[in-house]
Amino acid sequence: MIVDHDVIVLGAGLAGMRAGLEAARAGANVAIITKVHPIRSHSSAAQGGINAAIAEDDTWESHAFDTVKGSDYLADQDAVEIMAREAPADIIEFEHMGVIFYRNEDGKLGRRAFGGASLARTYFVGDITGQALLVTLYDQILKAGVKVYEEWFATAVHMEDGACRGLVALEMITGELHLLRAKAVIFASGGLGRLYEPSTNALICTGDGYSLAYRAGAPLMDMAMVQYHPTTLAGSGFLMTEAARGEGAYLLNSEGERFMKKYAPNKMELAARDVTSRAEATEIAEGRGIDGNVLLDLRHLGPDVILKKLPQIHEMALDYLGIDMIKEPVPVRPGMHYQMGGIKTDVDGATRVPGIYAAGEVACVSVHGGNRLGANSLLDTIVFGRRSGRKAAEYARTVTASGGGEDLLRREKERLDELMSRPYTGETCAGLRLELATMMDEKVGLYRSDAGLKEALQALHGFRGRYANVWVGDKGRVFNQALTFVLELGFLLDCGETIIRDAMHRKESRGAHTHVDYPERNDREWLKHTVLTHRGEGQEPEMSYAPVTITQWQPEVRTY
């Protein structure tokens, strides 16, 4: 099947649906394509809340400054200013759409504290804020009648004369490949957590958009900046929201000490995530951990706060560890959580490639720089989702529809047929993915070193070689997940390579990128973005730099 739209959005999480809704409002013929039903998107796992300077004692400048400081001064300050200024209106719009935000005594939006913020500015719905936003936005998509291709898996980008003109996608339920032609494509396909084991991310976070856009010519920026969240559940690695600490929970070491006083005497448990994660890792490394974990203690908050404001994590600790956090502290450790880097965009989601836009985790505007503050990711999705939707629709009006793409569709069919017909050589997708992800956690995780990164790149080349033999263990057409897992593994390899190369390049420590051989931040040489551009299969990507935009906050020593 070949269909034509003005704008196609890849991904139906918050950024994707917000972009789709805005493009539809701007009059474009929009379709959203998503490999899972929109409600299954990983935005629903965002627990704690969403930041905005709404209250009278707050200012957008304060929000912007906290974000810039949190980013270790790698964020572009013009983009951060836009996000902080537009945040209140975007959140109020979601309130008007029906999100049941927590209220204060006056019936106005109530807030909670979050990490790295000068004051409480996080608006929330219990500890299901992402889910509450996602279902409300999905229902708005239904109301607006935006077309959604559910369980369609994108396999390739349709390019013509250097511009993006659509996607090829596999319809999971029939196994058919389709060509979706468009004047603009917005990548809102989320993160790449499956590249790391363990990770807080869902099994669907496989970096599809990074790889597809990168191979289509859109550069990736600051890929080394991979966030480790300070509180992920021991064992499973599930997220224990920062809101727990926002509500007042303590982090304790094996001696029962609130160790954050040594690392962040002012903000204590509410320091920025990179700082807190490293503090935990240090405690554990120095022998004050408990089986590789530290403790998250909520007991003093009392059952009322826990059950009313943090019910989901209470249930998760109970379900997956058998621990009732009302009575016992919960063992937690730093775990891979978020990719700050991504497809390099301007403040309207536009990339270097005409017709390619990006928003949400897959994009790098950059508002998060070297380290994202908690509750800024939901904000990023709705502000830049909206802006990219608007801009892509505007751009689409300037472009005339073109035919073509049948060639690509045929080539993709052949490529998938070839994949499916490979013989079994003992190389399995799951085994290879696990090796890759374990390696990434070990060598490209919280701490990096020259030697480790070199080994990582070598290992990755080895994995690429083996990937060429990986077996698709299902030969059917209907809902062939074995096939899509193999395609996802291909995306992950591209993500892994760009992260490793970017990390090798940045010879300093900044934000989430902690380089043991260069332990200091080096503003003289590295206060700049690193940008990777694809140069073709088997070739080293081109590395270039982009300046960091500084408007009013000069880099300072970062303490909490």
Next chain:
Amino acid sequence: MQFTIEVGRYNPEGRYAETAVPGEAFPAPWNASPARRYQTYTVELPQHAVVLDALIAIREYQDPSLAVRCACRSAICGSCAMWINGHANLACKSKLESFTKDGKTRVESPPSMPIIRDLVCDMKPFWDKHLAVKPWLENKEPVPPPDEEYRVPNAAMEELIQEVSCISCSACLMDCESFAVNPDFLGPQALAQAYRYVGDPRDDKTKERLGELSKAGGIWDCTHCFECVQQCPKGVAPLEQILKLRKLAVDAGFTNNPGTRHADAFADSVKHSGRLNELTLMPKSTGLFNIVGQLKTLPSAINMARAGKLPPLIHKSIPGVERIKKIFQRVGGRFK
């Protein structure tokens, strides 16, 4: 620990057979199999593992042809609702140990939903129902300006968290007794979402919604079997929301329907005789002047008579019925 899983397999393309590649890591499980069957797997997992862990282990290391939807693994995304030992549950929330019966756990696509492949069912009935209740806010005027929120008490928002906690997994619909016999029933999830908007002080269409919900297929078609309350993994308790909607609908004057008449007839009978008069319940529910409707119930009545289930023709009051009437007076409301 070793667990045995019996998985309901289905492949619309007929066979899995030709795809089998013999090898040590992947023993061929497909041998000339028919389209639908159970297949048994053994997996080695920690004691606290959940059903989804087993399915992922099978898919990754034993049989990559097993289709199963899953994403978050922690009861947030709602992907993995399926039948486990004959009831709808989230695979990621069901401990293998507690679901092992006679040495095994049986998982399959719920028979109440159309099947696509293996554990993947067609969710269309579910999403159609969700859409049918117009699950979006119809803003009450005046809508505050773009820099101002609606002023509402926190209690009003907190009351809706229960419904907003719904992850649309469809476990409630999969096991809904009423849906099983009446595909047009809106079902527990959609009705709970309907309450989410009816109960929202910022919504302007409360009355219209209640009117729609009082029609056939709506709130009165629930039979109170409690399956939805039992199966919901997030404590949404759809039945409770349906009961709230019924009360609001009756209070709003939507009483000309079999559901309200049935409830009225029920209460009336108990008030006057201290117990249920089953003989008059059906005609009163149908509507006494609804001749066509009355005739339609005849076959059931005849069947009941044949089976010896017809209630006694003479209905007697219980002793002390006066005290029952006093209870009604004390309670107040419609039946005072």
